[in-house]
Amino acid sequence: MSQRLIVTNVRRGTDAEPTSLTVADGLIAGYGEAPKGNDRVFDGSGCFVIPGLVEAHTHLDKSLLGMKWYVNEVGPRLIDRIDNERRQRRLLDLKPAEQAARQIEAVVAFGTTHLRSHVDIDTEVGIKGVEDVMEARERYRRYLEIDIVAFPQSGMLVRPGTVELMEQALTMGADVVGGLDPCMIERDPKGHLDTVFALAEKFGRPIDIHLHEAGEMGAFSTELILERTRALGMQGQVSISHAFCLGVQGVDYVPHLIDALAEERVHIVTTAPSSTSAPPVKRLVEAGIVVAGGSDGVRDVWGPYGNGDMLERAMFVGLRNNFRRDDDVALALDVCTYGGAKVRGQTGYGLETGCKADLVLIEGETLADAIVSRRRRRLVLKAGQIVGRDGEFVPH
Amino acid sequence: MSQRLIVTNVRRGTDAEPTSLTVADGLIAGYGEAPKGNDRVFDGSGCFVIPGLVEAHTHLDKSLLGMKWYVNEVGPRLIDRIDNERRQRRLLDLKPAEQAARQIEAVVAFGTTHLRSHVDIDTEVGIKGVEDVMEARERYRRYLEIDIVAFPQSGMLVRPGTVELMEQALTMGADVVGGLDPCMIERDPKGHLDTVFALAEKFGRPIDIHLHEAGEMGAFSTELILERTRALGMQGQVSISHAFCLGVQGVDYVPHLIDALAEERVHIVTTAPSSTSAPPVKRLVEAGIVVAGGSDGVRDVWGPYGNGDMLERAMFVGLRNNFRRDDDVALALDVCTYGGAKVRGQTGYGLETGCKADLVLIEGETLADAIVSRRRRRLVLKAGQIVGRDGEFVPH
Numbered sequence: 001m002s003q004r005l006i007v008t009n010v011r012r013g014t015d016a017e018p019t020s021l022t023v024a025d026g027l028i029a030g031y032g033e034a035p036k037g038n039d040r041v042f043d044g045s046g047c048f049v050i051p052g053l054v055e056a057h058t059h060l061d062k063s064l065l066g067m068k069w070y071v072n073e074v075g076p077r078l079i080d081r082i083d084n085e086r087r088q089r090r091l092l093d094l095k096p097a098e099q100a101a102r103q104i105e106a107v108v109a110f111g112t113t114h115l116r117s118h119v120d121i122d123t124e125v126g127i128k129g130v131e132d133v134m135e136a137r138e139r140y141r142r143y144l145e146i147d148i149v150a151f152p153q154s155g156m157l158v159r160p161g162t163v164e165l166m167e168q169a170l171t172m173g174a175d176v177v178g179g180l181d182p183c184m185i186e187r188d189p190k191g192h193l194d195t196v197f198a199l200a201e202k203f204g205r206p207i208d209i210h211l212h213e214a215g216e217m218g219a220f221s222t223e224l225i226l227e228r229t230r231a232l233g234m235q236g237q238v239s240i241s242h243a244f245c246l247g248v249q250g251v252d253y254v255p256h257l258i259d260a261l262a263e264e265r266v267h268i269v270t271t272a273p274s275s276t277s278a279p280p281v282k283r284l285v286e287a288g289i290v291v292a293g294g295s296d297g298v299r300d301v302w303g304p305y306g307n308g309d310m311l312e313r314a315m316f317v318g319l320r321n322n323f324r325r326d327d328d329v330a331l332a333l334d335v336c337t338y339g340g341a342k343v344r345g346q347t348g349y350g351l352e353t354g355c356k357a358d359l360v361l362i363e364g365e366t367l368a369d370a371i372v373s374r375r376r377r378r379l380v381l382k383a384g385q386i387v388g389r390d391g392e393f394v395p396h
Numbered sequence: 397m398s399q400r401l402i403v404t405n406v407r408r409g410t411d412a413e414p415t416s417l418t419v420a421d422g423l424i425a426g427y428g429e430a431p432k433g434n435d436r437v438f439d440g441s442g443c444f445v446i447p448g449l450v451e452a453h454t455h456l457d458k459s460l461l462g463m464k465w466y467v468n469e470v471g472p473r474l475i476d477r478i479d480n481e482r483r484q485r486r487l488l489d490l491k492p493a494e495q496a497a498r499q500i501e502a503v504v505a506f507g508t509t510h511l512r513s514h515v516d517i518d519t520e521v522g523i524k525g526v527e528d529v530m531e532a533r534e535r536y537r538r539y540l541e542i543d544i545v546a547f548p549q550s551g552m553l554v555r556p557g558t559v560e561l562m563e564q565a566l567t568m569g570a571d572v573v574g575g576l577d578p579c580m581i582e583r584d585p586k587g588h589l590d591t592v593f594a595l596a597e598k599f600g601r602p603i604d605i606h607l608h609e610a611g612e613m614g615a616f617s618t619e620l621i622l623e624r625t626r627a628l629g630m631q632g633q634v635s636i637s638h639a640f641c642l643g644v645q646g647v648d649y650v651p652h653l654i655d656a657l658a659e660e661r662v663h664i665v666t667t668a669p670s671s672t673s674a675p676p677v678k679r680l681v682e683a684g685i686v687v688a689g690g691s692d693g694v695r696d697v698w699g700p701y702g703n704g705d706m707l708e709r710a711m712f713v714g715l716r717n718n719f720r721r722d723d724d725v726a727l728a729l730d731v732c733t734y735g736g737a738k739v740r741g742q743t744g745y746g747l748e749t750g751c752k753a754d755l756v757l758i759e760g761e762t763l764a765d766a767i768v769s770r771r772r773r774r775l776v777l778k779a780g781q782i783v784g785r786d787g788e789f790v791p792h
Contacts (some may be wrong), residue, residue, distance in 0.1 A: 014467075068761075069761040069762045069765050071410075071722050071764075072432070072720055073721055073722070073723075074720060074721060139407065196744045264514075272670070273670075273715075274712070274715045274716045275715060275718035276718070303713060303720040304722070304725060304764050304765070304768045305711065305714070305768050306768075308571060318701070319669075319670045321671060323674070324470060324699040325469055325470060325701070326467050326468050326700070327469075329731075365464075365465040366467070368468075370699070372695070372701050
């Protein structure tokens with residue numbers, strides 16, 4: 001048995017008494033123990049202990065963190081941004097492995113212990129991005145668990161050869177089949193989704209589809225996703241990212257879609273965007289739908305925003321959903337922890353004895369204070385090892 | 397002549413060459429001078445120099461900063477929050493002078509040099525809040541210029557005696573006549589606005605009206621405000637805060653209102669909220685309307701969010717308005733600097749030689765980087781004196 005770590009004076013919730021937390025062999029061994037002779041001791045200073053933050057939607061292959069500032073002069077449409085990105089990837093000589101490493105070190109310091117990254121696959125970059133992110137994943141496996149979504153950012157059927165690249169990526173070890181705007185980008189919703197679900201079936205992988213489509217178009221694509229989830233028995237294996245169409249108010253289709261998403265156990269991943277309609281988190285959660293949070297791109301050619309901090313993202317979820325009550329703010333944090341863990345199908349996640357010691361100490365008078373104040377993380381543990389301290393990445 | 401301050405190695409914009417800035421007698425004396433014998437020198441380290449941040453909408457009398465955490469369990473309606481606030485003010489024994497002082501020190505450290513505060517007036521608190529904030533204003537006059545809006549948070553006509561209190565506050569030195577939701581809260585739009593404009597005329601003061609009313613109701617109230625602005629020749633003297641109704645998409649009234657707001661030179665103040673419709677900043681600015689930014693309440697009984705940082709608010713303006721291009725992000729900062737200065741009717745504001753030395757040094761590779769990264773402010777000058785350094789308030 002390796003040396004135990006006792007984190008003293010931590011709280012599991014606003015109303016909980018301070019206690020100590022024992023970590024042994026990478027797991028939570030229990031609470032309330034006093035340190036003994038050989039134990040390593042860390043003073044929790046009254047911080048809250050929460051399970052590791054889960055980033056459920058980002059793009060490790062294309063952050064510009066640490067690179068020369070990219071001056072954004074892009075046009076207003078989605079397709080402008082997609083086309084601009086392929087162009088800039090060449091012009092900027094973007095190195096996905098290096099950029100992934102930069103984002104990983106940054107987010108580990110913020111307390112992210114699990115992360116899902118979509119990685120571009122297209123006929124220009126091929127599967128190089130996937131290879132690079134897999135390389136970074138291997139390099140940082142002691143710090144962060146990463147699953148990779150094979151993501152056809154520029155469409156699949158509109159660019160012949162892309163499906164074969166998706167197959168290569170999945171063969172190589174990409175964990176999830178990605179998809180994108182079956183109507184708006186692919187222009188062939190049936191063709192796109194049949195292909196996505198066929199890949200999922202062939203490789204036995206879950207699905208995560210970017211759905212930016214607004215209003216009725218997005219609702220239609222959601223119906224097509226639901227039909228295929230039902231037909232193939234993929235309940236609990238399908239996620240829709242963004243799902244802006246669920247945020248439209250005063251339309252008939254939203255309640256029906258929410259019922260059907262709950263029925264087919266399709267998960268929703270949101271960035272809580274402020275400039276567009278967004279899934280109503282509390283309503284979805286109350287319907288029994290798993291909702292996770294994501295940063296989306298962190299400072300990339302799409303936009304300059306984002307730092308990957310999922311505690312700040314929880315605040316954005318709260319702001320976007322007009323969460324003012326403390327219990328609602330706590331729900332926003334659940335989205336960025338337990339929600340993401342469920343979307344990723346994690347096991348052994350949480351604060352119970354026996355769970356993996358993937359933990360963060362956050363500072364605040366109450367849990368809500370900790371979320372809205374977003375202070376530096378006191379301590380980040382991954383598999384029981386210290387990987388972040390006082391806001392800094394700690395290599396080991 | 398007092399000792400000069402030379403701030404070396406500062407940039408006035410992303411493409412500008414680093415230069416030095418000379419401050420003398422509280423003013424910007426020029427650029428490009430080398431320090432001489434008696435000059436005080438501060439190393440600007442390549443930071444951007446911007447004019448002081450302007451907080452155009454907050455509530456100094458009711459922040460809970462520094463108090464025991466308030467657990468929010470409020471109901472969902474606006475009136476629930478207004479009623480809850482009057483109740484909590486008693487229960488929490490809120491001391492407006494003290495709370496104003498806390499918020500002032502915090503925001504000076506963030507680089508705010510000018511601030512407009514709405515201060516509650518009602519038949520319970522009377523004008524005590526105004527007296528208290530005036531006391532804090534006097535105490536901190538070397539650090540921050542504050543104008544006070546006499547704000548009938550609980551309505552005027554629905555609570556007899558409130559108009560007389562408004563008159564007392566204005567007599568005592570409140571700078572601006574406030575108003576609130578003429579339909580939704582006051583239930584008498586004509587009565588409310590006639591009273592607000594009559595007070596403005598009687599005391600010769602500008603107007604700033606909270607308008608949360610959505611859709612057509614808000615559009616109607618806006619029309620009534622415009623009619624009175626025109627009739628009384630108050631062009632350039634009227635601001636509407638929030639103006640959610642301008643953010644509704646696909647309705648006929650918005651373009652008409654925008655034209656009329658530009659015509660009557662009515663200003664718009666926005667917090668860039670993410671959970672409701674919000675004024676479209678770029679469209680308003682392009683129409684010639686002055687748009688300013690505000691934090692609204694900073695951690696109060698309405699909600700736990702907010703820290704008063706107007707650089708973070710500029711980021712929120714950018715996020716809310718889907719500003720991705722660097723020039724758009726710069727516009728978001730303009731809203732939180734020049735826009736606020738115009739709403740407050742400030743003179744001598746800006747970076748030109750001869751302007752008041754109310755300045756902030758912000759760190760970043762580019763101006764957009766400085767805005768989205770929100771690093772600690774290197775230096776804050778008020779009337780040429782150092783009042784903030786490395787994120788801390790500096791008393792003098």
